[in-house]
């Protein structure tokens with residue numbers, strides 16, 4: 001079964017070393033074949049004649065025989081051997097490289113084949129042991145046959161002995177009968193014959209005894225032989241059992257090795273191959289990333305063959321396992337059959353033992369018989385002497401003979417039974433033989449099948465190896481092609497890489513230069529931008545100056561126009577949303593301010609949009625400063641002898657006090673006006689001399705109270721000046737002359753303190769009274785002596801909300817009614833002024849009466865309408881704006897300067 005082995009061995013030897021001196025250098029598979037050859041020769045020695053064995057041992061004929069069988073396996077192994085031999089001759093660079101995946105696969109295949117051949121060698125050894133077992137079986141069968149022959153011979157001897165004994169017994173019986181039936185007379189003639197019969201009997205008994213002794217000796221010898229055979233059989237069976245156990249262990253080990261190999265072939269091989277491929281991939285990646293895709297394809301292609309080989313290997317392994325299993329079954333059957341044969345032998349031996357025991361019994365009975373002759377002799381002698389005694393003794397002898405006969409018949413029956421048993425055992429033996437022969441034929445058949453299967457597997461293995469080698473070659477070619485392609489691509493890409501490198505270097509230098517260039521250009525651009533910005537800012541400054549000049553001009557013209565017309569200037573300020581959203585509802589406002597025209601605003605009220613046009617509308621974000629700037633010229637005009645009245649109008653909480661008084665951080669019109677006036681007076685110092693006096697009153701429930709008085713509860717009244725100038729006069733009113741802005745601030749704080757404030761539902765700090773700050777400025781032109789008297793009324797009116805909405809009751813209701821009355825009176829005065837009526841009802845309320853000289857003809861009046869941005873106050877907002885709209889149309893005529901030409905005339 002191992003023809004390629006010799007071929008390999010011959011191929012593995014060097015031509016100048018035919019004796020195989022270089023065996024140590026050969027790979028392990030080359031050293032394996034001599035062992036297999038030995039095994040082959042030993043296994044064949046059983047079935048093949050000596051001449052055939054001699055022929056096989058002949059190296060020339062063997063070489064010829066092996067050279068004919070040039071299987072793919074031999075080619076494959078030769079290739080591997082060549083590769084193994086050629087490897088050391090390779091250069092150091094090549095040896096450093098990792099082995100090719102194909103070589104790794106081949107080496108693994110060869111290791112697998114080595115293990116497979118080792119397994120076959122073990123199978124051969126098993127076959128050898130089987131042959132030895134068969135030989136032993138044959139020898140045992142031969143011994144059994146001889147034993148059976150001896151046994152049969154002994155049985156025949158025994159039967160013949162029994163037959164002769166029967167003859168003797170019959171003769172004795174006949175004699176006894178004759179003795180019994182014969183008369184005394186006849187006894188005498190018989191008597192001469194009697195000693196002859198007795199002698200014969202004695203002789204036959206002695207012969208029988210001799211034969212018995214001989215038989216005993218033979219039986220003893222046979223027993224010893226049987227015991228020896230038994231011992232031999234036991235030792236042989238023990239050794240065979242041990243050998244079988246060893247074989248089983250070896251087969252188990254081989255199976256484990258085979259499973260390990262399978263695992264190695266299945267997992268380690270592929271892993272190693274993957275590692276190798278990944279190493280190759282990595283090296284190629286480092287060289288050029290473009291070839292990565294190609295290498296991955298290589299990896300996928302290389303992953304196909306092992307799967308095919310592995311499947312075939314798996315099939316082969318399964319078949320081998322199947323055959324091993326069937327072999328194991330056969331061995332077990334053989335062991336079972338041996339056990340059966342042993343039990344049958346044991347049965348036979350038991351029978352033989354019984355027979356021997358019976359024979360011993362017979363011998364004992366024969367000895368007893370032998371002991372009898374003296375008694376018979378005595379009996380015959382006494383018969384001769386004493387006939388009655390003889391007769392008696394004869395009778396007794398007859399009796400004994402009868403007993404003996406019965407015993408003999410029993411013995412005959414027993415013999416018959418033994419014969420039957422012997423026949424049965426013979427039948428059993430023949431059956432067993434038949435069974436053994438059938439088992440032998442079956443074993444032969446199985447062996448044949450096994451050999452066929454092995455042969456078939458061998459052929460399959462060869463085919464698989466052939467296919468694998470073909471596939472490997474194809475794959476190798478493919479890989480070579482791919483490698484060539486990759487190399488060519490690499491060669492073509494190298495100049496490209498060089499170009500790219502040069503490009504990269506040039507780009508790098510460009511980038512370096514670019515950064516410098518970039519910095520320079522940025523600096524340049526910055527310079528340009530800075531110069532442009534300075535140009536623009538300068539031009540802007542010019543433009544701004546022009547614009548401001550234009551604005552100033554426009555304002556001057558407007559003021560001139562207003563002055564010429566004498567209109568009450570109406571300004572509107574929209575308060576920003578307060579933090580108290582609960583009071584105001586949502587943050588959405590019904591007021592919309594036209595951002596392109598600061599004189600217009602619209603209020604969305606009762607589903608309609610109401611538009612209002614005033615002199616100026618301040619957005620909620622407007623600062624105190626902006627508001628003051630708008631009225632500053634009017635305020636400053638009082639320094640030139642004009643009466644100016646600025647009053648804040650609007651519902652409670654709309655921001656009147658904020659606009660007029662302001663806060664500490666953000667002062668309102670009052671403080672700013674004082675500051676501006678003092679600044680101007682300071683500027684005119686040396687040219688003009690001014691005297692400033694300040695008074696503060698509160699009109700609460702139509703009662704005038706002096707806020708700067710030591711007794712603020714004192715009620716004041718308005719009277720005509722007794723000097724006959726027709727001017728109004730409030731007797732008892734404190735008019736404090738002030739000399740500095742700090743002094744004014746102190747007085748303002750005092751007045752604020754004295755002002756009555758009450759809390760209502762609408763505003764937590766609601767002033768329920770009208771506050772009037774009056775500044776009288778008297779200036780004297782130091783050059784001309786001209787005296788001017790101007791008056792500035794700064795009025796913070798009480799809230800204009802409706803009574804019902806404020807929820808006022810009792811005292812509060814009275815307050816609200818009075819407030820409404822004074823505001824109504826203000827409205828009537830405005831209406832009368834607007835209608836240019838002859839009578840203006842100033843005296844309808846204390847407020848209008850007090851403001852008479854400021855609201856009338858020739859005065860400058862500014863109305864600051866404060867509105868709330870909230871949706872909830874939209875009604876009041878509309879009312880306030882309607883009132884403001886009416887006020888807007890009032891023409892007071894050109895303002896008249898109160899100037900008194902001095903004594904010095906220019």
Ligand SMILES: Nc1ncnc2c1ncn2[C@@H]1O[C@H](COP(=O)(O)OP(=O)(O)OP(=O)(O)O)[C@@H](O)[C@H]1O
Pocket residue numbers: 574575576578620650651652653654655656657658659763765766767768797798799800866
């Ligand atoms: N333009 C504004 N900017 C910031 N806060 C404002 C503005 N206007 C008004 N307020 C604030 O709104 C609240 C109510 O304002 P203010 O007291 O001036 O209303 P009022 O009309 O004088 O009320 P009353 O008639 O009850 O005296 C105050 O807390 C004030 O600070």
